[in-house]
Amino acid sequence: MLQPQEIPQEAPGAEPQAAKAAIRGRAIVVTSGKGGVGKTTTTANVGAALAQRGAKVALIDADVGLRNLDIVLGLENRVRYHLLDVLESKVPLDDALVTDKRVATLSLLPAAQSREKDEVDTELMRALVEQLRERFDYVIVDSPAGIEKGFINAVVGAQEAIIVCTPEVSSVRDADRVVGLLGNRFSPQLIVNRVRPGLVKRGKMLSVDDVNGILRLPLLGVLGDEADVIVSTNRGEPVVFDPNSRTGNAYRTIAARIAGDDVPIPAPPAEEGFMGKLGALFRI
Amino acid sequence: MIDADIGLRNLDLVMGIEKRIVFDLVEVVEGRCQLRQALIKDKRFDSLSVVPAAQTRDKQSVSEEQMTQLVAELAEWCDYVLIDCPAGIEHGFRNAIAGASEAIIVTTPEVSAIRDADRVIGKLNERNQPVRLIINRIRPDMVRMGDMMSVDDVCDILSAELLGIVPDDEEVIDTTNRGEPVVLDPTNRLALIYHKIARRLEGELVPFTNLAAPSLFERIFGTWKAG
Amino acid sequence: MFDFLSRFFKPQGSSETAKERLRLVLLSDHLQLAPDVVEALKYDLIAVISKYVEVDVESCEVTFEQQDRTVLMLANIPIVSMKVRTLDQPAEPEPIVLGEPELEVQPATVTSHAHAAAPRRRRRRRKRLGAGSDNKQHAVTGPLGESSN
Numbered sequence: 001m002l003q004p005q006e007i008p009q010e011a012p013g014a015e016p017q018a019a020k021a022a023i024r025g026r027a028i029v030v031t032s033g034k035g036g037v038g039k040t041t042t043t044a045n046v047g048a049a050l051a052q053r054g055a056k057v058a059l060i061d062a063d064v065g066l067r068n069l070d071i072v073l074g075l076e077n078r079v080r081y082h083l084l085d086v087l088e089s090k091v092p093l094d095d096a097l098v099t100d101k102r103v104a105t106l107s108l109l110p111a112a113q114s115r116e117k118d119e120v121d122t123e124l125m126r127a128l129v130e131q132l133r134e135r136f137d138y139v140i141v142d143s144p145a146g147i148e149k150g151f152i153n154a155v156v157g158a159q160e161a162i163i164v165c166t167p168e169v170s171s172v173r174d175a176d177r178v179v180g181l182l183g184n185r186f187s188p189q190l191i192v193n194r195v196r197p198g199l200v201k202r203g204k205m206l207s208v209d210d211v212n213g214i215l216r217l218p219l220l221g222v223l224g225d226e227a228d229v230i231v232s233t234n235r236g237e238p239v240v241f242d243p244n245s246r247t248g249n250a251y252r253t254i255a256a257r258i259a260g261d262d263v264p265i266p267a268p269p270a271e272e273g274f275m276g277k278l279g280a281l282f283r284i
Numbered sequence: 285m286i287d288a289d290i291g292l293r294n295l296d297l298v299m300g301i302e303k304r305i306v307f308d309l310v311e312v313v314e315g316r317c318q319l320r321q322a323l324i325k326d327k328r329f330d331s332l333s334v335v336p337a338a339q340t341r342d343k344q345s346v347s348e349e350q351m352t353q354l355v356a357e358l359a360e361w362c363d364y365v366l367i368d369c370p371a372g373i374e375h376g377f378r379n380a381i382a383g384a385s386e387a388i389i390v391t392t393p394e395v396s397a398i399r400d401a402d403r404v405i406g407k408l409n410e411r412n413q414p415v416r417l418i419i420n421r422i423r424p425d426m427v428r429m430g431d432m433m434s435v436d437d438v439c440d441i442l443s444a445e446l447l448g449i450v451p452d453d454e455e456v457i458d459t460t461n462r463g464e465p466v467v468l469d470p471t472n473r474l475a476l477i478y479h480k481i482a483r484r485l486e487g488e489l490v491p492f493t494n495l496a497a498p499s500l501f502e503r504i505f506g507t508w509k510a511g
Numbered sequence: 512m513f514d515f516l517s518r519f520f521k522p523q524g525s526s527e528t529a530k531e532r533l534r535l536v537l538l539s540d541h542l543q544l545a546p547d548v549v550e551a552l553k554y555d556l557i558a559v560i561s562k563y564v565e566v567d568v569e570s571c572e573v574t575f576e577q578q579d580r581t582v583l584m585l586a587n588i589p590i591v592s593m594k595v596r597t598l599d600q601p602a603e604p605e606p607i608v609l610g611e612p613e614l615e616v617q618p619a620t621v622t623s624h625a626h627a628a629a630p631r632r633r634r635r636r637r638k639r640l641g642a643g644s645d646n647k648q649h650a651v652t653g654p655l656g657e658s659s660n
Contacts, residue, residue: 034292034371040396066400066403068395068400071399071536076532077577113403113540113543114540114543116373117372117374144372146292146370146371146372147291148372148376149374149375167457168457168460169294169298169461170294170460173292173294173297199458204454204455205461206461227426230394234394234395234431234432234524234529395532399533402540406541427526429524430524431524432526441530441533441537
């Protein structure tokens, strides 16, 4: 039975926490339990936004066998080596890291596509994240869906967690389970994704308060259900690169909050009025 | 129905039977209860029962052989055994597909969903399990604007037989909130679509219908389908 | 005519981009997932090249990479020496008639979801010999299925 204590703790003989924090970057896992709620999009955009602020950011795609961080970032053409190549010492880390040409301080360590999650050694994964923390200000790990081995490996090197959840009962329930499994060590924070304010107003969708009434986590941000996210993954251009994107703005704000800036929680605007809808109709 | 998502169960919630769970899948395979004790008979549908997943266990608690056996037992008196498969392609996925003779892949018309669906189809093909495709949450307005891949696009890429096309619908969220499957509401257009999917599963040839009246543009350059 | 008109009226949206990117990524995924196909291709490739030059078989490598709008096959074939010609061997190899490559790796056929049946190893692969057939150590072929000449 998967208990919180089964999430691998600090390696034995590790340095005291305070000393470590002084010399190393932050390792954050983005997870959810439920699939399809926006983990990968969040990892890509939060990472890119932090890099835009000048931070050195390494993104790790821990979804071995179902990799998508590369395609969401639009870097799929440049993937040569992957996580397992590095863990198995087949190539040096620098050969596998893909540096984004749009933001020089953003790098991606892609997942393997033709391997299985079982093949990842948990302790080697932990060591890799530690190694990356020495070079990068942020190491953000994109967790796979579920709570199986893939999740365990994604979580192992991280000290912080971002839980992504949509305002739907099954997503909230899964998030709650994940929070339980993570335990206190991670101080997880919450992003509520795909909120439709109009539906919330009509009582047809859980509100953010409803969701967090159950989860009781510090709220990082609230994102709407916007079409531009779909367009952005179609193109492989994270929304944070579009200064006109509302969602991009929200992600930038989330990044600022992660970095410690005292900025308000971003929230989606109220539903577009009639004029807004008319405008959309005539859009070419 | 079997909820194979051990540890992250949700079929009970979506079906609205979460308060009636006494025994679960893991207890059945461990022999701590009879199968019939775990089966929850749905009060709204005469011939529908659900085997819920365990919530506080993990997917390693069940083996592929145990799942195959359980499904076989159910198949002795059921016309259909539907297995709700967990996300991913790990142990839980392998368990879920173990006892199945065919598969329904559900994808949305988004890049990462399609890529994952492709990988899963590949794994099912390895086991020679026939696959049919449901495209979920399609948004006709976005397809028309060229901002979302169409049904044809998705079918081309995945090369799987199409079973159903389900549009993005605000009402579905409300129904899952209440634990009332959308097919219970005959006024909802999704109910009709799910019924068509069921008929196709029964072997009937049901055409895919248009969700919206075609625009002038579509009438000139060809309509798009859904249903 | 209709095509011209449709370009005029039809919005050129991101879905076209998405489709194209997916096509390439899946091709690349499938090739990685079909090591038996790659093995067979490598075997046949080495067999053909070995007719003209001696190669270090153990060190031969065949990989696939995605680059921009295409998937490239990269073959790294270390050449040890030219083959010794005997008196009754022709000075130039006879031109080989073009046939369909046995391994037709087009997106449509490769989307048999990563388990395309491996061609039988004994099958000969007829390949055009053109300007590129000199002592190259690193042959690049692409887009997949066509020679670079």
